[in-house]
Amino acid sequence: MTSLDAIWQPFTLGEIQLSHRLAMAPMTRNRADSEGVPGDLISEYYRQRASLGLIISEGAQPSAVGQGYMNTPGIYTPEHIAGWSKVADAVHENGGHLFIQLMHAGRLAHQDNNTEGQLPVAPSAISAEQEIYTPNGKEIAPVPHELSTAEIQDVIAEFRHAAASAVAAGADGVEIHSANGYLLHQFLAPNANQRTDEYGGSVENRARIVIEVAKAISEEIGAHRTGIRISPAFPLGGLDEGDVTAVRAQYEYLVSELAKLNLVYLHVHHLGDDELLASLRQTWPTAVLVVRYGRERENIAADVEAGLADIAPLGRMALANPDIVERLRTGAELNDVDPATLYAGGAHGYTDYPTLNQA
Known part of the structure; x- marks a missing residue:
């Protein structure tokens, strides 16, 4: 047995x-x-x-104001659907399945980056105080x-x-982005969500919008086409979800409520609280995906082998190796x-990484 046997x-x-x-x-x-x-390059x-x-x-992004960065794709206009349809066809023709991640950036955005020049929106009028690349260079995210x-x-x-729209484009499903500092994650973080209505204050109230989004999407396209991503305690975008006890209380409640919807998967961007991960795994009735920063190739299958995950998503390894x-x-x-080309335009560092045959 090699350490990667579990993933095959x-x-x-x-x-x-x-x-x-x-x-x-x-x-x-x-x-x-x-x-x-x-366009064709993305396909x-x-x-x-x-x-x-x-x-x-x-x-x-699901709307113009949901756009955080320059040149990110949307999935809300007929033109977006047509573009994604080519992507879906390309993936399907080569034996893959496509889930489109739905990402509303919330406060982690700048008005110069979206097509309508709209001020970013958020749970509360609190700036992320993060630098955002705009057409005019780096700018601090405004008060949303x-x-x-x-x-x-x-x-x-x-x-x-x-x-x-994603399903109309031929995608096999969607992933709700409730992680990594973006809008739905902002509602979960007390330092970004200081509301006093039914969407703020308590663990239950902070989770409300995430659960309502998941319900709406699963009603629209089916739970079998709906996944969700979370990243407990990730401080991206200036978020602070509190101490270990607070984080566990928030996510154990959120995941227990989402579990009732029977969504097709839970995708955990894992920071290292293995006790919490094990608890979420026990709660979740369908597939669990776990990704970790900086994971070496010999550890790719570790979470699957340990029974903590069913699927091991790959990030940068997949980016740099089309035949990973x-x-x-x-x-x-x-x-x-090549870090210099991660967010640069064009084919270089995007579609020109060599395969084994080309090498």
């Missing part, structure tokens, strides 16, 4: 048959056009990596507009519409990531 077993994810336990993790790459439409990028089986796309209770319902409707599945199967060397 087949797995049924909802109505999808996967031949192994690897997946492609969502990664922002900033290659869409100025209107958020994914080629995902086509190259389709052997990963389950492709979770970069975050796509605090969503009214009625406007929260509009956001939920935007997520629902985006999910329907073949490389792992054969023990071949891996390409290194």
